[in-house]
Structure formats: C-alpha cells, structure tokens
Amino acid sequence: MNDSFTHLGTVTAPSGVLVFGMATWLDLWPEVGQPLSERAxxxxAAGAGGGHLVDDEAEAVAVGVDGTRALTVRARxxxxxxDEEPAIAVLEVDLGVPWPAxxxxxxLLGDxxxxxxxxxxxxxxxxxxxTGPEGEPADGLAxxxxxxxxxxxxHQRFGGVRIPQYDGDPQGPYGWLDLPVGTAKALATEVAAYRGGVVSSVDPHTDFHLLHRAGRTRPLGVGAIEVGGCPVLGFSWCQGDHAVRHHGERDWGRVYPVTLDRGADGGTVLRWSIPEWAEEE
Structure with missing residues (x-):
C-alpha cells in the first residue's frame, strides 16, 4: 500500500451533515421512506457523531461536520x-470538528x-x-x-469526437456531448442501425452520469460537480477491479468498515478502509 495520502479535493456541507453513500441508489431514499437528509x-442526532443508513439496496453513512468550512478529502x-493500477485503499475526510475529549x-459507524x-x-x-441513472436530466441534454x-x-460515416478516457485508449468510443435528449436518441439509433459491429449508448445528464463524466479522465475516477448548490465528490471504480474484488457487494460480504478516527491534527476524520486483496479470496 502507498503510505502517503493523495489529495482528492474538498466538499462542503452547509447543513452540518455529510453523507457518503452508493451513487446508484441515492435517489431511492424518498421512495422507501424519509428523504435522505432526514434519515441522516x-x-x-442519535449519538456517536454519525451512523449507518440502509434501506433495501440503498446504503450510506452520515456524520456531523463543521458546516462553515471546506472539508479536505484524501486517499491512500x-x-x-x-491491472496493478492504483485503487482506493483508505478514503479519509476531515470533518472540521475536534476529536471528543x-x-x-x-x-465504528458501520460498513x-x-x-x-x-x-x-x-x-x-x-x-x-x-438524480440517479434512471432520472431525468434537469438541462434536457444527453x-x-x-x-x-x-x-x-x-466514424467516417457519422463523425463525432473521441470521448476522453483516463487510460487514453486509442480504441475508445467516439461520440457527441451536450445534445438535446431527442437529438441524442435519434442519432444513437441511426448509428446503431448502420452495421452490426457498432453499439451506441445515450447518457442523459443526470447527476449520476455527470459525476462519472467529470472523473472519466482522472486517476481513481474522482469527479466533482455541484448538486443542490453544494460541491460533491464522486469516486468511480474500474469495472475489472470491481469484478475481481467487490462483485456481489453486501450479498457476498464485500463490505468495508467506516469509522470516526482521531486525525493527525487532533480533529475528527471519517475513514473508509478497504483491505488489500488476499490471493485466497
């Protein structure tokens, strides 16, 4: 493991409550009961400074923070x-509050x-x-x-530009960004019908997609967008890495502890720790 931390960015939480959760299911909370913010x-308020939220497939942790300052996020x-590429082993967030005397x-908040x-x-x-993967884009674009x-x-027939990828794969996809949804769907249908050896995809501008797009060319897939007037950070995993280490997720016991710890400066940090892979797994 790399013993040094890499700075990933900052977030703010003006409400005084920070949430770290699963991107696919964040918009499920209102459908299964209270809004996410109320549960958080x-x-x-229940004590210990935070807790684990779980309902159906939606999971997150919520912690109290200093809502007046930027909170630093880093990773080992x-x-x-x-593929031997770096992957997050420890994610750490400064919460801006002192470690309790x-x-x-x-x-342990949960896993x-x-x-x-x-x-x-x-x-x-x-x-x-x-807005999750099945949501509607607020800007009407895709x-x-x-x-x-x-x-x-x-490409010779339809044109388009290379869609940037972190690995710079010269065989990466072509496409178009920021089209009206109707135009995007019509174009994707036309391209897919051209030959059997071409597959197309339409990605409406949901928060889920835009966060992935923001991190597409960055190490560790770290992207930043604004949601609800607040900066949000997202972290994407290589699909091959996920299949090897994390496939099955909770159903297969692939869960990792989330804790509140004392930081080096005497403050409180949120820490998510993913142990190194063991061959016997």
Missing part, C-alpha cells in the same frame, strides 16, 4: 489485483460495499436533489457514444 440528521492507494478508540456505479460524498440536504468492431467505418 436522525443518525447524527494500493495496486489493484486486476476522553474518547480513546475509533468509533459499506463498493457500489459498481461509484460512491458519492456531499451535503445531506444537497443530495436530496440527486451524451452519445458508440464503439465496436466497425468503429472506424462508422
């Missing part, structure tokens, strides 16, 4: 057993799986407005990408 406030990395041991759709960190109230065996022939 209750978890923080370890090589993925899939007299508390000796870390506080979380690595969501195949990525993880999100942001203000509890801001995330009430999160992105189109296409790829496959006949990619170059299709």
């Amino acid at each position: 406030r209750e978890a923080v 990395t370890a090589p993925s057993p899939f 007299g508390r000796e041991a870390p506080v 979380l799986p690595v969501d195949r759709g990525g993880m999100v960190l942001g203000d509890a109230v801001g995330l009430d407005g999160w 992105d189109v990408s296409y790829w496959g065996r006949d990619l170059e022939e299709a």
